[in-house]
Amino acid sequence: GQSLEQPSEVTAVEGAIVQINCTYQTSGFYGLSWYQQHDGGAPTFLSYNGLDGLEETGRFSSFLSRSDSYGYLLLQELQMKDSASYFCAAPIKETYKYIFGTGTRLKVLA
Amino acid sequence: DGGITQSPKYLFRKEGQNVTLSCEQNLNHDAMYWYRQDPGQGLRLIYYSQIVNDFQKGDIAEGYSVSREKKESFPLTVTSAQKNPTAFYLCASTRQGGNNSPLHFGNGTRLTVT
Numbered sequence: 001g002q003s004l005e006q007p008s009e010v011t012a013v014e015g016a017i018v019q020i021n022c023t024y025q026t027s028g029f030y031g032l033s034w035y036q037q038h039d040g041g042a043p044t045f046l047s048y049n050g051l052d053g054l055e056e057t058g059r060f061s062s063f064l065s066r067s068d069s070y071g072y073l074l075l076q077e078l079q080m081k082d083s084a085s086y087f088c089a090a091p092i093k094e095t096y097k098y099i100f101g102t103g104t105r106l107k108v109l110a
Numbered sequence: 111d112g113g114i115t116q117s118p119k120y121l122f123r124k125e126g127q128n129v130t131l132s133c134e135q136n137l138n139h140d141a142m143y144w145y146r147q148d149p150g151q152g153l154r155l156i157y158y159s160q161i162v163n164d165f166q167k168g169d170i171a172e173g174y175s176v177s178r179e180k181k182e183s184f185p186l187t188v189t190s191a192q193k194n195p196t197a198f199y200l201c202a203s204t205r206q207g208g209n210n211s212p213l214h215f216g217n218g219t220r221l222t223v224t
Contacts, residue, residue, distance in 0.1 A: 033212065042200060043153070045212035087152060089213070096141045096160040097168070098204070098213060100153040 002026045004088050004101035011107045012078055020073045020104045022088035029090040032064050032071040035100075038084045046073070046086075075106070083108045112137045116201050116216035123195075123223050131186045131219045133201035142184035143202040143213065146170060153200065159184055188221065195223045 004024040012018040022032065031050035035043040047057050049064035049071060061074040075082055088101040114135045123129045135142065141160045145153040155168030159178040173192025178184055184203075188195045198220050202213040 035213075042215035042217050043213070044215070048212065091211075095166075096158055096206075097155065097166070098143060098158070098202075099155060099169070100145070103152040105150075 002090075002092065002099055004090060004099065006086075006088060006101045006104045008102070009105045009107070011109065013109045014078055014080060016078050017074065017076050018078060018106065020075070020086050020106065022071045022073075022101050024069050024071075024088070024090060024101075026090055026092060026099075028093040030093055031090070032062070033089045033091070034060075034062050034073045035087045035089060036084050037087065037103075043087060078108050080108050080110065082106060114201060114203055114214055114216035116199075116219050118219060119217065121219055121221045123221070125223055126190045127223075128187055128189050129195075129221065129223075131188070131199055131201075131221070133184045133186065133216060134182055135184075135201075135203045135214075135216075136182060137203060137205075137214060138181070139203035139205050139214070140181070141204045141206060142178070143204075144168075144174075144176065144184070144186045145200045145202065147198040147200060147218075156186065156199075188223075195221060197221060 033048045034046040037043040047062040054063045059076045064071040085103045085105050087103045091098045117132045143158045144156040154170050157176040159165035175187045200218045201216045204211045
């Protein structure tokens with residue numbers, strides 16, 4: 001089967017660092033993507049890991065380890081506007097299928 | 111500006127009626143997708159299409175139908191066979207399936223069936 005699992009909720013304070021994990025079981029995928037979704041809005045793309053290792057984009061970094069079937073999104077210098085849901089997602093090899101994780105709701109406290 | 115347009119934003123229907131959700135993109139993307147999202151839940155794939163006149167079932171296709179007669183358009187019909195149709199429906203597209211082509215999403219249609 002194909003599934004991506006995430007913690008349901010994470011809480012942190014402004015200025016802190018938070019890590020959102022994603023563990024997966026897929027029959028084959030190109031890499032791992034991350035999306036942010038504010039309440040009532042559409043998901044927006046944050047980052048993509050096609051290879052193992054760390055990718056950095058401003059305050060956000062994402063990591064992938066294929067051997068451990070695991071990835072994470074790291075958010076630094078948290079701001080109130082980072083309060084949102086975050087999803088890992090994977091495009092499946094040999095197809096155009098694109099599946100999403102269960103989602104993590106991040107609450108940033110003042 | 112290029113983007114994906116979903117209409118309407120809110121849709122109300124009576125049980126037993128079919129309803130069609132519109133999705134149009136002017137990004138010249140090949141692949142298009144429909145997802146369903148329930149409150150506090152993730153995105154579940156309903157149907158996807160990688161090329162005109164071709165589409166595949168996703169993980170929860172029962173009770174839904176689609177067509178892809180034009181590259182720009184990928185309408186979703188929620189039929190009366192769908193047992194729990196009330197949900198937030200998101201349409202997305204990407205330049206090409208796979209690798210690092212990100213998905214671009216429309217603003218969604220919130221369907222309520224009573």
